Amino acid sequence: MHLLITGGAGFIGSNFIHYMRQAHPEDTLINLDALTYAGNLANLADIPEDAHYHFVRGSILNHDLLVHLIREYRIDAIVNFAAESHVDRSISDPMVFIDSNIKGVATLLDVARTTGVRRFQQVSTDEVYGSMPAPQQATEETPLNPSSPYSAAKASADLLVLAAHRTYGQDVTITRCSNNYGPYQYPEKLIPLMIQHGLEGKTLPVYGTGENIRDWLYVSDHCWAIDLVLRKAAPGSIYNISGHNERTNLAIIHEIITQLHIDPQLIRHVADRPGHDWRYSLDASKLHHDLGWQPTVSFAEGMHRTIQWYQDHQDWWRDLNQQPVR
Ligand SMILES: NC(=O)c1ccc[n+]([C@@H]2O[C@H](COP(=O)([O-])OP(=O)(O)OC[C@H]3O[C@@H](n4cnc5c(N)ncnc54)[C@H](O)[C@@H]3O)[C@@H](O)[C@H]2O)c1
Structure with a gap:
């Protein structure tokens, strides 16, 4: 492909x-970014430009x-x-989210339709369902109920993707995944931020009580799920992707404290995020049933790998910290 x-x-x-590159070395990948x-070519420094990979x-x-x-590249599918x-950035500066997350998707869909691209795979999020009271889990049929400008923009994009399928018969798929963690995550998100602060001996800021619940998935398992959906899912289908691994933010921070052997007194409770969703929870049984997917990396293993990666790649995040943030 x-x-x-x-x-x-x-x-x-x-x-x-x-x-x-590992799973399908025969594919040609054009990376447009x-x-x-948040975009960083250092993430791809080990991937040479060749007949199968090109950055634009x-x-x-x-x-x-x-x-x-x-x-130019006879593209079969867009991911x-x-x-x-x-x-947090969507709360302080929402308009750029409207541009990239909604208008950008509308532009991609329009071009995919007029040029005859065979498949369009939209990478979406569990946040489109909004906060789920325990013990409820969102299925793919659960109504969208986003809370933040970020999740509202992602939900809008999902609706545009489905409209392209219903109106024009475009071949589209949507995946909605829970929180990812692993290498190369910009250290503004919970896990890399806490690892970085821990390694630098800084305090560990936690929103509100820290009891908000997120479901966590190691990033390579997300990549496998997208690959399966891209190649095998029926046109117009939606798939939830979940690690079935729900933890409070405080539990995540304590895991990092334990693995880094740092002082729990570094935790600081700070004013809560406005509109902070309490809990995300997905039912991902459709993906397991239809395409045989299930998480392969346990939380303990994934956290160990992630913390080790940030310890071994301090130049990567120290370089980022020196760049001005928009
Ligand atoms: N990180 C998560 O836990 C998570 C979970 C579920 C879904 N998602 C979704 O997965 C996707 C990737 O998330 P991420 O965490 O890797 O984000 P990220 O912020 O690390 O990366 C986003 C990339 O998009 C590029 N980009 C932004 N606007 C662009 C534009 N207009 N044109 C071209 N490139 C542009 C950035 O330069 C950056 O490289 C997003 O759509 C996100 O909504 C993320």
């Missing part, structure tokens, strides 16, 4: 490119560039990771 991977210099996108603060700097909002790339991804 010839794939256009958008946002491939970010956290999950770069892990996906590494995954695909605007290189915002540009935005998914650039219609003409998309048409050019799809024709869209490109997005603004941080909830």
Whole structure:
């Protein structure tokens, strides 16, 4: 397959490119990324430009560039990771989320339709379902109920993707995954932020009581699920992807404290995020039933690998910290 991977210099996108080079070395991967603060070519430094991999700097909002790339590289399918991804930034600066996460997806869909791209895979999130009271879990049929500008923009994109299928008969798929962790995650998100602060001896800021619950999945398991859906799922289908591993934020921080042998007194409770969802929880049985997917990396193993990676790659995150944040 010839794939256009958008946002491939970010956290999950770069892990996906590494995954695909191993799993499908015969594929051609074109990585289109605007290189915002979250995009980092150092994530792909070990991947040479060759007949099977090419990087292009540009935005998914650039219609003409998309048409050019799809024709030039005879693209069969688009996998869209490109997005603004941080909830806190969406609260302080929502408009860029509207541009990349909604208009960007509308542009990709329009170009995919007019150029005849066979499949469009949208990488979405469990946050589109909003907060789930325990013990409820969101299935793919659960109504969308997003809380933040980030999740509202992602939910809007999901609706545009489904509309493209119903209106134009476009071959689309949507995956909605829970929180990812692993190498190359920008240290503004919970796990890499806490690891970095722990390694630097800084305090560990936790929103509110820290009892909010998230479900965590090691990033390579997400990549495998996307690959399965991309190749095997029926047109128009939606799949939840979950680690079935729900933890409070405080439990995550205590895991990092234990593994780094640091003082729990470093925890500082700070004012809660506005509109902070209490709990995300997914039922991912459809993906298991239809395509045989299940998580392969346990939480203990995934956390061990992740903490080790941030310990071994201090240059990677220290370089990031020196760059101005938008
Ligand atoms: N991180 C998670 O836990 C998680 C969970 C579920 C779903 N997702 C979704 O997965 C996708 C990737 O998330 P991530 O954590 O890797 O994000 P990230 O912020 O690390 O990476 C996003 C990438 O998109 C690029 N980008 C942003 N706007 C762009 C534009 N207009 N044109 C081209 N490139 C652009 C950035 O430069 C960056 O490389 C997002 O769509 C996100 O909503 C993330």
